[in-house]
Amino acid sequence: MDRTEHIHALRQVLTRLDPGQAGTTNRFAFGEAALDAQLGGGLARGAIHEVFAPATPAAPAAAGFVTGLVLRAAGAKGHVVWIRQRHAQDETGKLYPQGLAEMGLAPENLTLVLVKDITDVLRAALEAARCKALGAVVIEPWGRSKHLDMTATRRLSLAAGETGVTGFLFRVAAGPEPSAAATRWQVRGYPTRPLAAGAPGFPAFEATLLRHREGLAQTLWHLEWNRDALRFSARPETVETGFAPVPALSGAVAPLLLDGPAASHLGRAG
Amino acid sequence: MRITAVDAAAREKGLYPGMTLADARARVRPLRILEADPDADAVLLEKIADWCDRFSPILTLDGSDGLLLDITGVAHLFGGETGLARDLKRRLHALGFATKIAIAGTALSAHALARYGKGGIVPPGAESEKAAELPVEALEAGGDVTRALRRAGLETLGMLAERPRKPLAARFGSAFTWRLAQILGEGDQPLSPRRPLPVFCAEQRFADPIGLFEDIEAALKTLAQDLCTGLEREDQGGRCFEASFFRADGTVRRIELLSGQPLREPATLLRLLLMRLDALADPVDPGFGFDMIRLAAVAGDSAPPAQALLDGSEADGQAVEDLVNRLAARFGVEAVQRFVPQDSHMPEYAAKAWPAISERAGSGSWYRGEADDPPLRPLFLFSPPQRIEALAEVPEGPPEHFFWRRVRHTVVRVEGPERIAPEWWKSYETRNTRDYFRIEDQTGQRFWVYRDGLYDRDPAPIHWYIHGIFA
Known part of the structure; x- marks a missing residue:
């Protein structure tokens, strides 16, 4: 305990000494107290944060997580630019404004940029990161590329640091590579807390903090996005009961499904 | 097989369009024959028309081998009508074309003089005099009418002009007399330009063609400055710009630039133009250099002088609009989109993505969900x-x-x-x-x-x- 306090104090001194780091005192919180406390008040504004979807099926959930972060960083009124590679639309579908609205992001505050390849994504991202008036930029390249290296991410970080625009590098179908991002997350969908009659509940994510500039250890969080309050909260660990798909019609009591989230959560035998 | 066109040398030997190829071969040997390709001719004429844009923006194609230019108020730029005609002839000759040029008070008069007369420049008010010598074919009223006129002993337009018009109109129709009046310079019909006319334009000619990027950039800077000054004077802003690069060898390259809101800031315009040029998949190739660059605002909109609000909120909106413009200039107008709601309950129709620089409004509004509900529509x-x-x-x-x-x-x-x-x-x-x-x-x-x-x-x-x- 003593040690962490020391480190915290030292870190504050460092921030004061290094003007380049001054921007990082400006943070946005997740809204979940425990997580924010661990992050020292949230994530840095005016920086690049990487969010990885480990595989294509996890992409929509990761995009939801990014949307949440965007709203935390930019607020409900901030203007957002979302840069996608055109063929991402074949994989995950088109960004659906009605769905964004129901996540809490007003579609009129969003500008979507669709470009051909990763170099164009980076070009557009740099252009957007240099625009002070934006709340946040989502940069969504698809797959790996040699162009997305340390230099490119550092250039983005610098531009974001100068303007205070927060960038989210949302990466699908790619593994972590060296980058200048402030934090790196890996996100996949997590079973939701069921509502009445076994309906899917609020968007839930399994977010792993893979890397943190200030040296925080890897941690895994189960978070839930609350659209009404525009905040993340820890997903309460409920007793995982599998809901049969047709209880309302059959009227039968739902048995615990072997394939259900309870089973997957506990780890499958064999 | 018949001949469709002959050059000057062939005409001297007595060949004429419409003659059978066998006859021509019998008369002249050796004979160089090229197969007629009307499509390629049309394309070539379009190219020449593009090139002629340097003289006047108001121009139309005239048949399959002619161009009509409205040079009202532009001739002085080229040293008067004589200078313009000489310049045009010289340049076209250098490109390998034989020309016949007529300048007259009305389009039809010039057309008739060039095609049926000797061409040349008609002094103001002298159209009827010049046209009097033209044959009645110049009316282009069709074989029957021409035959009828000739049978009546009317050989030239001068003879027709002397006669009362009413009986002529009764016999051949009012379109006929209207045409006659135009050729005689009594009435005129404006040309309908083949391309939209610019609201404002600025151009720069170079005695020595320029090819270096720095020179082009400097030229564009001056032009942007000129254009924006013009726009500002009229409280206008451009929404659609066009930069035309006239190459010394006659090809013209046009680059279009769209803007989300009326624009008249020279620095912004220049930056957008350079970005657009930079992002072209098929870059502008100066070849042997450009001898003229024109920058035009094709469509404008009224734009009162901007005034920033004290809290800077206006500036933020403006900055986002500028960003949208920059992105649209680089990646294309279609690539930068914004969403508008549509009044439909079909999920696929409930929203539309428009180019962000368009001002189209949606219908209906976004459904933002009831409190305590999870999202009911997918991301x-x-x-x-x-x-x-x-x-x-x-x-x-x-x-x-x-x-x-x-x-x-x-x-x-x-x-x-x-x-x-x-x-x-x-x-x-x-x-x-x-x-x-x-x-x-x-x-x-x-x-x-x-x-x-x-x-x-x-x-x-x-x-x-x-x-x-x-x-």
Whole structure:
């Protein structure tokens, strides 16, 4: 305990000494107290944060997580630019404004940029990161590329640091590579807390903090996005009961499904 | 086979269009023959027209081998009408074309003089005098009318002009006399330009063609400055700009630039132009250099002087608009989109993506969800929806599991059906009623699937589709 306090104090001194780091005192919180406390008040504004979807099926959930972060960083009124590679639309579908609205992001505050390849994504991202008036930029390249290296991410970080625009590098179908991002997350969908009659509940994510500039250890969080309050909260660990798909019609009591989230959560035998 | 066109040398030997090829071969040997290619000729004429744009923006094609230019008020730029005609002739000759030029007070008069007379420049008011010598063919009234005129002893337009017009109109129609009047310079009809006329334009000519990028950039800077000064004087802003690069060898390259809001800031305009040039897949090639560059505002809009609000909110909106302009200049207008709501309950029609620089408004509004509800619409939507193999326990119920992209998903949580009927009041609507389900699989992926049709009403087979994915 003593040690962490020391480190915290030292870190504050460092921030004061290094003007380049001054921007990082400006943070946005997740809204979940425990997580924010661990992050020292949230994530840095005016920086690049990487969010990885480990595989294509996890992409929509990761995009939801990014949307949440965007709203935390930019607020409900901030203007957002979302840069996608055109063929991402074949994989995950088109960004659906009605769905964004129901996540809490007003579609009129969003500008979507669709470009051909990763170099164009980076070009557009740099252009957007240099625009002070934006709340946040989502940069969504698809797959790996040699162009997305340390230099490119550092250039983005610098531009974001100068303007205070927060960038989210949302990466699908790619593994972590060296980058200048402030934090790196890996996100996949997590079973939701069921509502009445076994309906899917609020968007839930399994977010792993893979890397943190200030040296925080890897941690895994189960978070839930609350659209009404525009905040993340820890997903309460409920007793995982599998809901049969047709209880309302059959009227039968739902048995615990072997394939259900309870089973997957506990780890499958064999 | 007949001859469609001859050059000057062939005409001297007595060849003329319409002659059979065998006759011509019998008369002149050796004879160089090229197969007529009207399409290529048309393309060439368009190119020459593009090039002639340097003289006047108001120009139209005249038949398959002529151009009409309205040079009202531009001749002085080229040293008067004589200077312009000489310049035009010299340049076209250098490009390898034989020309016949006529300058007259009306378009038809010039047309008739060039095609049926000797061409040349008609002093103001002297059209009727010059046209008097033209044959009646110059009226282009068709073979029957021309024959009838000749039979009546009317050989030239001068003879026709002396006669009262009323009987002529009664005999040949009012279009005939109107045409005659125009050739005689008594009445005129404005040309309809082949390209939209610019609201404002600025141009720069170079005695020595320029090819270096720095020179082009400097020229564009001056032009942007000139153009914006003009726009500002009229309280206008440009929304559509066009930069035309006239190459010394006669080809013209035009680059279009669209702006989201009226623009008249020289620095911004220059930056957007340079970005646009930089992003071209097929870059502007100076070849042997450009001898003229023109920058024009093709469409404008009134733009009162901007005034920033004290809290800077106006500036923020402006900065976002500028960013949109820059992105649109670099990646194309279609690449930068914004969403507008549409008044439709069909999920695929409930929203539209427009180019961000357009000002189209939507209809209806976004549904933002009720408090304490999870999102009922997916974050991503497939268009078209993707077919899945689904197995439902009861026909009208939700699927129990399904296969999508060769992966088996077991449904763990489900909500539905939400029944969405087609817009039956639209005549082209042929869709089935859909039952949508919000489902979640064993891994925590959330889908929006629907059954296309009702078992007891719609014809089999009834299929399942994934329409979207939730976060």
